[in-house]
Amino acid sequence: MGRSVTRLGVALVAGLLLATAGGCARVDAPAGELPAPVALPEEVAESTAAPEEADEPDEASPTPSAVESMGAAPRPSASASASPSAKPSPKPKRTVTAPRAVPKPPTETKVPPPPPKPAPTGCKPSYKGEQASRAQVKAALTDAAGRVYWPNSAPDIRIPVNLIKATAWQESGWQSNIVACDGGIGLMQVMPATASWMNDRFEQSYDVWDYRGNAYLGGTYLAWLTKYIGDMYFDSDYRLDASLCTSGVLNSCLLNAVIAAYNYGHGAVAREGQPLAIPNPSYVRNVRALMTECVCLSY
Numbered sequence: 524m525g526r527s528v529t530r531l532g533v534a535l536v537a538g539l540l541l542a543t544a545g546g547c548a549r550v551d552a553p554a555g556e557l558p559a560p561v562a563l564p565e566e567v568a569e570s571t572a573a574p575e576e577a578d579e580p581d582e583a584s585p586t587p588s589a590v591e592s593m594g595a596a597p598r599p600s601a602s603a604s605a606s607p608s609a610k611p612s613p614k615p616k617r618t619v620t621a622p623r624a625v626p627k628p629p630t631e632t633k634v635p636p637p638p639p640k641p642a643p644t645g646c647k648p649s650y651k652g653e654q655a656s657r658a659q660v661k662a663a664l665t666d667a668a669g670r671v672y673w674p675n676s677a678p679d680i681r682i683p684v685n686l687i688k689a690t691a692w693q694e695s696g697w698q699s700n701i702v703a704c705d706g707g708i709g710l711m712q713v714m715p716a717t718a719s720w721m722n723d724r725f726e727q728s729y730d731v732w733d734y735r736g737n738a739y740l741g742g743t744y745l746a747w748l749t750k751y752i753g754d755m756y757f758d759s760d761y762r763l764d765a766s767l768c769t770s771g772v773l774n775s776c777l778l779n780a781v782i783a784a785y786n787y788g789h790g791a792v793a794r795e796g797q798p799l800a801i802p803n804p805s806y807v808r809n810v811r812a813l814m815t816e817c818v819c820l821s822y
Contacts, residue, residue: 524638524713524786533812539685552638561688585606591789603714615798622775622776622799623758624798626794626796626798626799627754627758628755629793630750631796633724635721635744636716636717637790638788639705639707639714640705648703649702649719650701650702651732653732659734661688663735663738663739664691664710666736666738666739667739668681668688672742677761680696680749680750681762681763686778687738689820690711690782690785692813692819693813694711708732708733713740713744714732718731721740721747722740725743745785749781750782752781752789752792752799755793756793757777760777763777763781771805773807773808779807779811780799782811783801786806
């Protein structure tokens with residue numbers, strides 16, 4: 524998830540883009556809502572089941588838990604439960620699809636570490652451990668796309684399966700054991716510091732060296748970026764639909780912004796008080812092309 528894509532990922536996917544149409548990244552995520560735990564090897568076949576929501580905080584706790592701070596509703600008191608519960612107001616539909624010219628203040632104050640410095644020219648990636656099969660990678664990425672990352676405050680956030688597959692192909696060519704020169708690891712090229720940040724923020728223990736944990740970390744980062752940028756520029760409209768993007772205008776939709784931020788970091792895309800920015804147009808175009816033309820979609 525950083526700018527490490529200029530190495531093997533770009534070379535590999537550039538060739539594929541010429542043959543079929545095209546492409547590597549870094550990761551973010553907000554505190555509180557807990558994604559489903561990583562499946563054990565024997566559970567991979569069942570990994571598409573919907574994750575359970577995080578446990579609610581203990582009533583006796585004097586301070587809000589991490590789950591509450593991310594939007595989970597606290598457990599109602601005895602007096603509150605005695606009265607009939609009010610139905611939640613329907614979320615207003617956004618009629619304008621373009622981003623706000625002046626963004627709202629960010630809803631998240633704790634943000635991921637900055638992306639790494641570019642790798643030295645000529646550096647070649649290394650490999651660690653065994654390579655997961657295409658079938659294993661496909662199952663892990665599909666499972667990561669099917670999870671609900673914000674079950675309480677933003678349950679409508681979903682990561683399109685073709686987006687996470689295309690991002691993994693751009694980042695690593697689906698090589699689960701590759702290590703980039705800038706430190707990016709595995710399928711989604713997750714940086715070690717970013718993995719630690721997300722595990723701490725979401726109260727998880729995903730293993731960045733395991734292909735499934737790596738896929739979940741990449742999916743978690745994409746979900747965090749969706750909410751962070753969606754809250755600032757799109758009035759909490761979290762749709763990652765290509766149909767909402769204006770042709771030739773990369774900063775016109777949330778999908779392009781999330782792709783750009785996965786590679787360049789949230790701070791280069793969503794800037795307080797400034798319009799939405801796309802600092803890496805080539806990367807965005809590559810991933811967008813891979814979302815419809817990648818050979819990986821047929822695996």
